[in-house]
Amino acid sequence: MDQNFGTVLKEWRQIRRMSQLDLASEAGVSARHLSFLETGRSQASRGMALRLSEVLQMPLSESNRLLTAGGLAPAYGQRAAADAELAPLETAMRWTLDNHAPYPAMALDRHWVLVALNKPAQIFLGPMGLGQGDSLIEAMLDRADLRAAIENIEEVDYQLLCRLRVELAHLGKDPVLSDLVARLSARVEGYVPPAQSPVIMATRYRMGDMVLSLFSTISQFGGVGEIAYADIKIEQLFPADAATREILVAMAGG
Incomplete structure (x- = not known):
């Protein structure tokens, strides 16, 4: 089932046991803006999505999932062995x-x-x-x-x-x-x-x-x-x- 950006973000915030305030503070954004990202009232830029994935220490594949859920191109590749x-x-x-x-x-x-x-x-x-x-x-x-x-x-x-x-x-x-x-x-x-x-x-x-x-x-x-x-x-x-x-x-x- 497809998931939107806010759903994936909240899922990983909960996996890392961080409150919205904790994540917002470490990412350098307001808790209000983070709340809007989770509810879909605001759309994340590519830079913001990558910053949040770094703070959450998401594996590369999950960072890609967060990006694509927000309608953004994936940042990390999975090339063929012969590349x-x-x-x-x-x-x-x-x-x-x-x-x-x-x-x-x-x-x-x-x-x-x-x-x-x-x-x-x-x-x-x-x-x-x-x-x-x-x-x-x-x-x-x-x-x-x-x-x-x-x-x-x-x-x-x-x-x-x-x-x-x-x-x-x-x-x-x-x-x-x-x-x-x-x-x-x-x-x-x-x-x-x-x-x-x-x-x-x-x-x-x-x-x-x-x-x-x-x-x-x-x-x-x-x-x-x-x-x-x-x-x-x-x-x-x-x-x-x-x-x-x-x-x-x-x-x-x-």
């Missing part, structure tokens, strides 16, 4: 992944689908039956063999849930992530996190008679006006101990 303008982003992503060797690194979309992997990640995830196009989070939830291979699976489930909640809060709404949050919430019911979190929250994977202890860092593209790449997360895995480092180096042929 020449995307080449620098693709190069940056591949460079980041490849230069993380001999440690695994992967690119994930907003739903944790594997977009790209470096060679060590392919070596690491391949025996688990995971590769480009597969959902890492679905595998973590549904694959009994994978869950059995993670020695601290309850702790990992809880950390994943915390991370998903943060991602969902940023996006405002997403049916796929909402479903994942609900499923993970059911799994961690009754789990009591430690009183003090460890310095490194590592995931311990058992591979045969070896145990790999890994933690990760996550990075995203900044200053990108392209919807597909704005949602991509690059996850780089690091060894949490010397034994894991030696195993990863050996696996990568280093």
Whole structure:
């Protein structure tokens, strides 16, 4: 169903739990004008629509929805993968992944689908039956063999849930992530996190008679006006101990 500008604006104001006065103040407009925008008594200019979307920290796709609801052209593109303008982003992503060797690194979309992997990640995830196009989070939830291979699976489930909640809060709404949050919430019911979190929250994977202890860092593209790449997360895995480092180096042929 089509929605007008005021409906979309109010929806996101409520998602961010902001009053009209709060939003008006941060956007530098009067509360009266904002009220008129929500009720349709005033029409937003392109600059005003973009300013409000920035204050509300709306994802690029939702900023486009706000603009088009107001009869304005979308500001952010969603180009085909072969578009020449995307080449620098693709190069940056591949460079980041490849230069993380001999440690695994992967690119994930907003739903944790594997977009790209470096060679060590392919070596690491391949025996688990995971590769480009597969959902890492679905595998973590549904694959009994994978869950059995993670020695601290309850702790990992809880950390994943915390991370998903943060991602969902940023996006405002997403049916796929909402479903994942609900499923993970059911799994961690009754789990009591430690009183003090460890310095490194590592995931311990058992591979045969070896145990790999890994933690990760996550990075995203900044200053990108392209919807597909704005949602991509690059996850780089690091060894949490010397034994894991030696195993990863050996696996990568280093």
